[in-house]
Amino acid sequence: MAKLQKSIDKRNALIKATIELVNNNGFHATPMSKIAKMANVSPATIYLYFENKQDLVNKTYVEVKAEYTKYAFENFDPNMPVEAGFELIWKRIADFKLKECDNALFLAQCDNTPMIDEYSRQEGIKHLQPLLDLWQRGRKEGIIKPLSDYLLYAYAINPLSFLMMTEKRGAFKLDQTHLDEAYQSAWSSIKVCS
Amino acid sequence: MAKLQKSIDKRNALIKATIELVNNNGFHATPMSKIAKMANVSPATIYLYFENKQDLVNKTYVEVKAEYTKYAFENFDPNMPVEAGFELIWKRIADFKLKECDNALFLAQCDNTPMIDEYSRQEGIKHLQPLLDLWQRGRKEGIIKPLSDYLLYAYAINPLSFLMMTEKRGAFKLDQTHLDEAYQSAWSSIKVCS
DNA sequence: AAAAAAAGAATGAACATTCATTTTTACATA
């Protein structure tokens, strides 16, 4: 195993441990020592990869966010028709939230908390541009309601976070039927009624 | 001032300080000493009113949640027509999130975090029943889509939390026009299309 | 064998909680 490779493995283990522990206990209740233990590393080693605890959590956030958007736009082509493009992206996002549950939960916690600093938050947002562009086109073509991006996001995308959270708490199971229904609700809330 | 009254004032000051500090710094970064200082009280005094820090934040959550639902259902009458009832409740909730911004933000942070223990979370949910009953009736009357309460909540109510959060971050201003649009999106997403 | 990476133990600060006193309140008595 090459030197660089080994380092990356350790770094990844640290990020993974951070996600899992913060998800279960919250930022305030996850000591560096526990993160180190879960990553099979000495506490001191963390500081070879990250400046401090805040830096660790910021970097974790930005990386997970990048992974999320990469996944979301994987098969998307900006020339697709608006409705098809939206459906594709929406379903990829839903997929991510179901399959990469830990990652998605971590993002949700960061997004609703002053845990992350503002700079990292901005970094995270940047990757969302293709969806905003699609909406822009949709509005121009009269397919999407002429609403601000924030409103569209609130109704079309954000509910998925709530549903994932609820599922995680065990209150209900988000199966394929629910997902189809959720998609219909999402699309209903932003499409121009014909 | 009667003895009891004075105590209540102090308790309220503690709860208020908790909300403000947790909103701005997160649970992990608000020491009891700061809460005490902001409430003009000695740290030791907190322990006359609450068992410990966890108890303080749990009780704060349950009380704010009760205030929220009381506000939401203030003028609601279970005999109203479904659409009118929903509109009334929705607008009260929106109102609360705009006017009692600190309270609403605190709830959002608690709801997306392992900060609160499960028992208190359950306590908080109980108060929502009138809305669930209304939806039940709406489904029976064929006015509301036959979806699980969780899905309806995700699309009809939860987006308001996201919008409030976004406004708090300064990214955009949630004015009356936006609110009307948001209401239309909420209703579109859960009503049966005619 | 020099350099890099990693480790475990040590350090010092921050913090939740408790303790020993002081202050305030409630109220009985004159």
Place this chain on the structure above:
DNA sequence: TATGTAAAAATGAATGTTCATTCTTTTTTT
């Protein structure tokens, strides 16, 4: 009304722990 006093409320300082971070030494790599 004024005064004494026991109980309650409140306090600031102390305690002991937890934890982020650093230091010194050991191990691994080249």
